[in-house]
Amino acid sequence: MHPEKQTHDFEPKIIAFVCTWCTYAGADLAGTSRMQYPANVRVLKFPCTGRIDPVFILKAFQQGADGVLVSGCHPGDCHYIAGNFHARRRFAAFRKLLEFVGVDLNRLQFSWVSAAEGGKWVEVVTDLTEKVRAMGPMTEFKELAMEEQWSGAINTPELKEAYSQI
Amino acid sequence: MSRIGVFICHCGENISRTVDVERVAQQVGKMPGVAFSTDYKYMCSDPGQNLLKKAIQEQNLTHVVVAACSPRMHEKTFRKAVEAAGLNPFLCEMANIREHCSWVHENREEATVKATEIVGMMVERVKKNRVLPTITVPVTKRSLVIGGGIAGIQAALDIADCGHEVILVEREPSIGGHMAQLSETFPTLDCSQCIMTPKMVDVANHPNIKLYTYSEIELVEGYIGNFQVTIKKRARSVDEDKCTGCGVCMTKCPQKKIPNKFDQNIGMRTAIYIPFPQAVPNTPVIDRENCTMFKTGKCGVCQKVCGPGAVDFEQQDQLIIEAVGAIVVATGFDLYTIDEKPKGSLIKGYGEFGHGKIPDVIDGMTFERLASASGPTGGKILRPSDGKEPKQIVFIQCIGSRAREKGISYCSKVCCMYTAKHTMLYHHKVHDGQAYVFFMDARTPGKSYDEFWRRSIEEEEAVYIRGMVSRLYQKGDKIIVRGSDIAVGVQVEIEADMVVLATAIQPQKGADTLAQKLGISYDKYNFYSEAHAKLRPVECATAGIYLAGACQGPKDIPETVSQASAAAAKVMTLFSKDLLEREPIVARVKESGCVGCFACKKVCAYGAVEEKEIRDRQGNLIKTVAFVNPGVCAGCGTCQATCPSKSVELDGYTDEQIVAMIESL
Ligand SMILES: Cc1cc2nc3c(=O)[nH]c(=O)nc-3n(C[C@H](O)[C@H](O)[C@H](O)COP(=O)(O)OP(=O)(O)OC[C@H]3O[C@@H](n4cnc5c(N)ncnc54)[C@H](O)[C@@H]3O)c2cc1C
Numbered sequence: 001m002h003p004e005k006q007t008h009d010f011e012p013k014i015i016a017f018v019c020t021w022c023t024y025a026g027a028d029l030a031g032t033s034r035m036q037y038p039a040n041v042r043v044l045k046f047p048c049t050g051r052i053d054p055v056f057i058l059k060a061f062q063q064g065a066d067g068v069l070v071s072g073c074h075p076g077d078c079h080y081i082a083g084n085f086h087a088r089r090r091f092a093a094f095r096k097l098l099e100f101v102g103v104d105l106n107r108l109q110f111s112w113v114s115a116a117e118g119g120k121w122v123e124v125v126t127d128l129t130e131k132v133r134a135m136g137p138m139t140e141f142k143e144l145a146m147e148e149q150w151s152g153a154i155n156t157p158e159l160k161e162a163y164s165q166i
Numbered sequence: 167m168s169r170i171g172v173f174i175c176h177c178g179e180n181i182s183r184t185v186d187v188e189r190v191a192q193q194v195g196k197m198p199g200v201a202f203s204t205d206y207k208y209m210c211s212d213p214g215q216n217l218l219k220k221a222i223q224e225q226n227l228t229h230v231v232v233a234a235c236s237p238r239m240h241e242k243t244f245r246k247a248v249e250a251a252g253l254n255p256f257l258c259e260m261a262n263i264r265e266h267c268s269w270v271h272e273n274r275e276e277a278t279v280k281a282t283e284i285v286g287m288m289v290e291r292v293k294k295n296r297v298l299p300t301i302t303v304p305v306t307k308r309s310l311v312i313g314g315g316i317a318g319i320q321a322a323l324d325i326a327d328c329g330h331e332v333i334l335v336e337r338e339p340s341i342g343g344h345m346a347q348l349s350e351t352f353p354t355l356d357c358s359q360c361i362m363t364p365k366m367v368d369v370a371n372h373p374n375i376k377l378y379t380y381s382e383i384e385l386v387e388g389y390i391g392n393f394q395v396t397i398k399k400r401a402r403s404v405d406e407d408k409c410t411g412c413g414v415c416m417t418k419c420p421q422k423k424i425p426n427k428f429d430q431n432i433g434m435r436t437a438i439y440i441p442f443p444q445a446v447p448n449t450p451v452i453d454r455e456n457c458t459m460f461k462t463g464k465c466g467v468c469q470k471v472c473g474p475g476a477v478d479f480e481q482q483d484q485l486i487i488e489a490v491g492a493i494v495v496a497t498g499f500d501l502y503t504i505d506e507k508p509k510g511s512l513i514k515g516y517g518e519f520g521h522g523k524i525p526d527v528i529d530g531m532t533f534e535r536l537a538s539a540s541g542p543t544g545g546k547i548l549r550p551s552d553g554k555e556p557k558q559i560v561f562i563q564c565i566g567s568r569a570r571e572k573g574i575s576y577c578s579k580v581c582c583m584y585t586a587k588h589t590m591l592y593h594h595k596v597h598d599g600q601a602y603v604f605f606m607d608a609r610t611p612g613k614s615y616d617e618f619w620r621r622s623i624e625e626e627e628a629v630y631i632r633g634m635v636s637r638l639y640q641k642g643d644k645i646i647v648r649g650s651d652i653a654v655g656v657q658v659e660i661e662a663d664m665v666v667l668a669t670a671i672q673p674q675k676g677a678d679t680l681a682q683k684l685g686i687s688y689d690k691y692n693f694y695s696e697a698h699a700k701l702r703p704v705e706c707a708t709a710g711i712y713l714a715g716a717c718q719g720p721k722d723i724p725e726t727v728s729q730a731s732a733a734a735a736k737v738m739t740l741f742s743k744d745l746l747e748r749e750p751i752v753a754r755v756k757e758s759g760c761v762g763c764f765a766c767k768k769v770c771a772y773g774a775v776e777e778k779e780i781r782d783r784q785g786n787l788i789k790t791v792a793f794v795n796p797g798v799c800a801g802c803g804t805c806q807a808t809c810p811s812k813s814v815e816l817d818g819y820t821d822e823q824i825v826a827m828i829e830s831l
């Protein structure tokens with residue numbers, strides 16, 4: 001017996017950026033092992049996490065993603081020797097920026113899933129989907145866009161003064 | 167305008183059971199740019215592939231998306247089919263709707279929607295795919311072998327026998343490595359010298375082998391098929407062409423008391439020396455640190471007695487450049503030094519066991535030299551301290567190995583067997599002596615290995631005590647060894663005359679430096695890493711570089727030889743073609759945008775990024791930009807994500823392609 005399929009009001013959109021050697025292969029293994037997980041995730045394959053430009057993450061959020069997952073080989077296991085180290089360093093800096101822009105960092109998940117960890121892939125995807133579902137739709141970017149319009153409209157002398165002092 | 171063909175596979179029922187494939191085909195068929203969309207039971211079957219080829223030709227398709235299993239399964243299959251129909255193979259993409267969709271979801275509606283989106287995403291991607299030409303690189307059919315132990319010797323002989331030139335580089339004055347030091351070898355007890363020296367002589371005489379001893383690798387440039395290697399040939403102070411190997415110099419050299427490393431420092435040698443009588447080449451070398459001439463400027467006896475005038479105190483180190491197409495790394499192992507902190511450990515080794523302090527506590531390799539007929543004692547087992555024959559001898563296994571807290575968690579693999587061998591050699595030479603062995607487990611998998619180990623107990627009367635030694639100290643001329651026999655549960659104390667420690671096998675010192683020169687990866691102990699632990703055990707992840715022997719992990723001789731021959735076979739496979747084809751997923755620099763910051767060069771683990779000067783017609787330098795060597799680039803794309811001016815692009819994974827995918831969602 002399958003448990004009653006739950007229906008939710010909100011189905012988050014999750015975009016996953018993964019490397020081909022470890023995490024993509026891990027997700028394939030989850031498939032060949034017929035493990036089940038929420039259908040919310042869309043996977044984009046890269047040769048290495050080192051190729052993942054933080055701009056893609058921004059782009060995904062702009063495009064309406066409610067959660068983004070970046071996953072590659074475990075530290076030390078990089079197929080390309082050290083690509084994942086560079087990625088890790090890059091994303092550490094990027095997280096701060098994202099926080100500054102006003103994105104709740106809980107929407108962005110980094111993980112290491114090896115080609116042997118089909119189970120871990122299922123876990124990571126399920127957890128993120130559930131977490132983001134509980135958080136509700138991602139609205140930060142839309143709000144930001146609104147604010148931008150506002151600041152264009154308010155053009156008082158005080159504000160101009162304040163701007164010139166910055 | 168693109169005319170994309172989309173082919174949705176049922177995979178029998180594997181996909182169609184959960185995904186409504188017809189609906190996906192219909193939906194995707196409406197996307198702009200899609201000219202043809204269909205579904206079929208088995209796309210990878212012959213009829214499936216024919217359907218694909220026919221559609222490409224009849225429908226004039228420009229791009230193809232096959233929605234089926236994982237690209238890791240069949241991307242090659244479909245790209246080949248597309249190529250056969252006259253399209254560039256890189257204009258075909260796969261959408262994974264099996265492993266990533268139908269197999270992991272049960273709800274048909276959800277799975278169908280997801281599959282449609284996955285296929286849509288790949289349709290948007292493939293629109294941006296460009297024709298990529300296959301990259302071919304020429305192959306230089308010469309190879310370099312680094313390390314002249316049994317691994318390097320075997321690999322060099324195999325490759326040379328196939329008619330290709332081999333450059334063999336050995337750091338020491340002679341080839342032979344550790345095997346040349348052994349007395350007899352398990353599991354057959356044949357004499358190591360007897361089976362080793364003929365091979366060493368074969369190397370010296372082989373017309374296809376160029377031997378550089380007393381030499382090291384200085385620099386490695388280039389890539390598979392096209393390496394440029396700079397070799398530093400250290401000054402021997404003896405002209406190899408003139409020297410006849412008569413050995414007169416060595417008999418006359420006044421410096422006679424220099425510990426010989428080959429004899430584990432228990433035997434002595436002169437300042438001008440060959441490490442052992444069967445050395446290859448048979449040309450002496452002057453150890454400049456200990457030579458009176460180099461220290462005081464006075465002596466030169468060897469030069470005076472040398473008939474052919476081969477001794478040359480002025481000789482300089484030489485740098486030699488060799489072009490090769492493949493590299494076999496066979497740098498072997500070193501033994502764990504008890505008083506040193508192993509890599510990654512916080513505590514020092516086994517100083518409490520007195521190695522280096524109590525003269526009669528020796529390691530396994532020293533025992534080999536004592537037992538060797540050509541060793542410093544002429545094959546007699548004698549104590550280094552007073553030259554007496556030990557009547558009670560204790561062997562302790564797993565010194566350093568399998569001790570996580572001391573930094574080495576692996577098993578050194580050969581010690582159980584060589585300790586069993588040592589008890590036999592001891593019993594053969596000291597008939598009234600008694601050997602004890604402290605051990606944790608006896609690990610003897612291998613042909614005839616367990617039988618060999620049993621023989622040491624049943625026929626050679628070695629007493630095996632399961633347990634570790636807790637304390638060891640000198641008392642008079644005895645060494646007291648205390649430990650516990652955990653099988654019986656009692657404390658034991660043995661008054662030994664000599665103790666032999668089976669110290670762990672470690673990679674050669676400086677293995678990491680060499681790896682960095684070669685651009686190959688290594689594990690936390692500095693053992694070199696193979697591309698795949700099971701399926702590619704002799705290849706490095708770096709193309710064109712292969713591994714043989716104990717530099718990859720502890721190995722005995724049979725395993726080392728097998729791996730060396732396997733590495734040679736891989737080299738021969740590479741040399742069987744004149745041109746090498748490789749996937750064109752490589753980075754390219756847009757020179758107009760490049761600001762020459764070389765951030766890409768810093769992150770590239772393969773050294774694929776070079777500096778290129780751009781000059782005007784008059785030859786004035788305009789700017790220096792980055793250039794990615796397509797032969798070296800592994801296609802990771804790290805440079806692209808790093809480039810601040812967005813001037814590097816990884817073919818097959820361009821920003822355009824990826825953004826198109828994100829925007830489709
Ligand atoms: C005490 C003892 C007893 C053993 N007894 C047996 C036995 O009875 N039977 C058995 O099957 N196995 C035995 N073994 C194992 C055996 O010694 C190894 O399997 C074998 O020596 C491995 O060969 P190799 O060529 O990989 O390494 P090595 O023998 O270590 O050779 C490596 C060579 O590379 C050279 N080199 C290193 N670094 C560089 C560099 N940077 N540049 C150039 N050259 C370099 C070294 O000088 C050396 O000549 C024993 C090992 C020990 C420690």
Ligand code: SF4
Binds near residue numbers: 408
């Ligand atoms: S250097 Fe001269 S003396 Fe020494 S072995 Fe060579 S030929 Fe003989």
Ligand code: SF4
Binds near residue numbers: 770771806
């Ligand atoms: S793609 Fe990777 S391997 Fe190729 S040049 Fe860039 S960083 Fe180096």
